[in-house]
Amino acid sequence: MSGHAGGGGRRRRGDHEEEHVNHERWLVSYSDMITVLMALFIVLFAISQVDQEKYIALRESLAAGFQDNTGTDSILDGTAGTLDGQSVVPQTSSQQGTAGMVDADMGLGQQGTTPSPSATSSDAPASGVDPEVLAAARAESAHLDEIRDAIQRHLDSAGLGDTVRFRVDERGLVLGLVADDVFFAAASADLTATARRVLDVAGPTLKGLGEDIAVEGHANVLPVSGRYATNWELSADRATRVLRHLVEEDGLAGDRIMAVGFGDERPLVKGSGAQALAANRRVDLVILSDAPETVRALLPALSKE
Template identity: 80%
Template sequence: MSAGHGGGRRRRGDHEEEHVNHERWLVSYSDMITVLMALFIVLFAISQVDQEKYIALRDSLAEGFQDQTGTESILDGTAGTLDGRSVVPESSTQEGTAGMVNADQGLGDQGTEPSPQDDPDAETVAAARKEAAHLDDIRDVIQRRLDKAGLGDAVRFRVNERGLVLGLVADDVFFAAASADMTATARRVLDIAGPTLRDVGEQISVEGHANVLPVSGRYATNWELSADRATQVLRHLVEKDRVPGTRIMAVGFGDERPLVDGKSAQALETNRRVDLVILSDAPEAVRALLPAVSKE
């Protein structure tokens, strides 16, 4: 046998090169799709609620609990959550009320929410009377101290929906015209009211006001004048009478919130003032009743 002939033969033990399958990924992909399809079928199957079976299960559980405890089961007499029905009511309008929005009229002809009930409940009225009595007590304490010092007419008290207002009318008793410098009388009044204001727990708003007469010189407008008056009162209460700075604030309203309209002598005198407002922390519904239930 020649070498050339022998070299052409395949050696014993040699194998053909294995054919590479380039489409093997299709098998894995098909397996994944099959698994996903099975998962979706299972999810779809368990999402279908058989109401009859759930009702039967509920009744069976209720009967079993009643037999063991001898008392009525919490599942008896109620549809529970096993009946497959939604817990959301069919209508958002509660029985006996008009709801927040009328289904036919929306927010009404003017596009606003319906007004609250005219008659407040007894609990709200009782809370308003209690809060009004508290504010009246504060007023009485300050008034007695002012009367004792001969300054009983220096402060005008009133109760509104915000709380108790101490009106320091600036008819040359507290401030001169177009000035934020406090008089000696003004400082005495603040020193008398200061201990009570320091001891109350409510926030206090010091609010400066001016009349409609234009100002000149130091202040560009009545806004600056009213704000400076409020600031001077606040500083005296904090620095001299030790009212906590965390409970007091100052704001100027210019001539935008008059107590008396017009330019009469009374209007010009009354509107030039600083108000100390002891802000009630009662709920809004309670505060709305304060003017009506406060004593004169």
């Protein structure tokens, strides 16, 4: 009995020791994956650093390699492909048109109230400008000139030729209603009879345009009292009065026009002299160009040619 029990305690001949399970085998696959990802990102970083000359050389080398022994054209011929260092998806004229529509949509909120600081630059268009952009800018400048000339002719016919000052900035064509007490009395937003006549004369031309219009009210630095707490309210009311007249009396579509007041923060003439006080009491009508921003940037310089 005891011998049998002792024999049972021995490991039987032929039995194998239980195989040890490696619970960390997943680390090998994980490490391989990390290594591959690292190599991928290195390659992506490397190819993102475009060296045009090297890519052109590579393209020509590949083209020569694929050329068959008969001397026929390579399968890589016929296009420069994406190895020319240029954008894979160049901006086309249709894309520029889309950009223009986006600008026009934003015009009543951003373009209409934020002229670029370079808008008053007298420099001629840079020689390095894309010819297509320059051609589009010249065409847009000519279009704005036609609008200006049409309004000026109507004003001249009505004997009001000297009441509006025209200028062009990066937003478009600006009609400055500046003539001392001709449009607004001091500390007042009431339209004078002359102001109403000017708007009625310009109204039909403005109504027939496709561009949006921003009405910008301004005031001089003299403090106000009574009806208006500050020049902000005064300038905003002046712009609103002009907007309402154009919409209610001259039939301009309400979804094409906005009004904003700038107080005395954007003077046309610096200082507090008599000329500055008269010139800065004004309202500007801005015909917002719907051209792309790259085109509009050239308009101030072209208007001075």
